[in-house]
Amino acid sequence: MSNEGRAGVTIVGSANMDIVFTVERIPQPGETLLAESAAHFPGGKGLNQAVAAARAGAATRFIGALGRDENGASLAATMVATRIADDLVRRMPEPTGQAFIVVDGSGENTIIVASGANATVTNLGPADRDALRSTAVLLMQLELPLGLVRSAAAEAHGAGGVVVLNAAPAQALPRELLADLDYLIVNEHEACLIGGSQDLEAASATLASLVGRLVVTLGAAGSVLFADGVEIGRIAAPRVTPVDTTGAGDTFCGAFSAAIAEGRDFADAARFATAAAALSVQVVGAVPSVPERSAIDAVLDARSAG
Numbered sequence: 434m435s436n437e438g439r440a441g442v443t444i445v446g447s448a449n450m451d452i453v454f455t456v457e458r459i460p461q462p463g464e465t466l467l468a469e470s471a472a473h474f475p476g477g478k479g480l481n482q483a484v485a486a487a488r489a490g491a492a493t494r495f496i497g498a499l500g501r502d503e504n505g506a507s508l509a510a511t512m513v514a515t516r517i518a519d520d521l522v523r524r525m526p527e528p529t530g531q532a533f534i535v536v537d538g539s540g541e542n543t544i545i546v547a548s549g550a551n552a553t554v555t556n557l558g559p560a561d562r563d564a565l566r567s568t569a570v571l572l573m574q575l576e577l578p579l580g581l582v583r584s585a586a587a588e589a590h591g592a593g594g595v596v597v598l599n600a601a602p603a604q605a606l607p608r609e610l611l612a613d614l615d616y617l618i619v620n621e622h623e624a625c626l627i628g629g630s631q632d633l634e635a636a637s638a639t640l641a642s643l644v645g646r647l648v649v650t651l652g653a654a655g656s657v658l659f660a661d662g663v664e665i666g667r668i669a670a671p672r673v674t675p676v677d678t679t680g681a682g683d684t685f686c687g688a689f690s691a692a693i694a695e696g697r698d699f700a701d702a703a704r705f706a707t708a709a710a711a712l713s714v715q716v717v718g719a720v721p722s723v724p725e726r727s728a729i730d731a732v733l734d735a736r737s738a739g
């Protein structure tokens with residue numbers, strides 16, 4: 434895990450246009466509800482995490498795909514506006530990924546993704562491999578094909594970079610991929626699904642035995658950190674009133690990776706990421722809710738002063 438001579442965060446991931454409906458409650462099957470509002474926001478777990486890393490101060494590069502459509506143009510503009518290097522983003526004939534998101538009155542959401550162009554990213558080219566070999570941190574999720582995620586992890590890990598996987602949406606993780614990870618980040622739901630138990634403690638223990646370092650995020654309850662199979666600490670989250678939790682996990686992962694890239698230790702990076710995620714749930718939309726570095730530092734300063 435030596436990061437000598439490496440810089441920045443590279444995200445291999447998805448980019449979606451989010452179509453967000455705000456409702457008082459999530460509808461039952463067969464029920465029709467009138468929404469309070471509807472809006473389009475840039476999103477996708479990969480793009481959200483890239484924006485979070487960039488706004489947290491990391492030199493950030495994105496490897497993924499957009500369609501040659503209006504949504505693709507809009508998401509490309511988001512990358513430029515947030516200073517994300519987009520030279521390795523493919524423009525495909527398939528439509529840009531889209532996510533249909535319903536947010537209820539408590540800020541909870543349900544999400545359905547139509548992958549579109551994201552599903553076409555199945556191979557790494559020579560320029561992708563160069564970028565993966567020189568990055569300080571590689572951050573990925575599971576909205577791109579799993580084979581590509583495995584190849585990217587192997588490339589970065591083989592060259593000595595730090596590999597972070599946010600296993601969302603949850604799916605079984607091959608042992609070869611687990612062996613290439615330095616950090617695995619999951620929420621409670623993902624921990625139980627991948628860890629193979631309804632009991633969060635048991636599932637977390639299973640996952641912790643499979644990777645070097647594990648973060649289980651618990652929403653308002655903060656997160657639990659594991660290293661070498663044992664729990665090493667808990668990070669409390671600041672108390673806030675959430676309006677939309679969409680992208681909070683992504684903000685955590687992007688900010689965490691930026692902090693690791695700048696040399697912070699595990700617990701310090703998790704504290705930084707927790708402050709970023711707490712800020713993000715107070716704003717509607719994924720990308721629009723991702724905080725700037727100055728806002729994250731202000732939360733941490735206020736906490737250490739109080």
Ligand code: RIB
Binds near residue numbers: 450
């Ligand atoms: O994690 C939130 C994201 O999940 C949304 O932005 C949506 O696009 C889906 O990828």
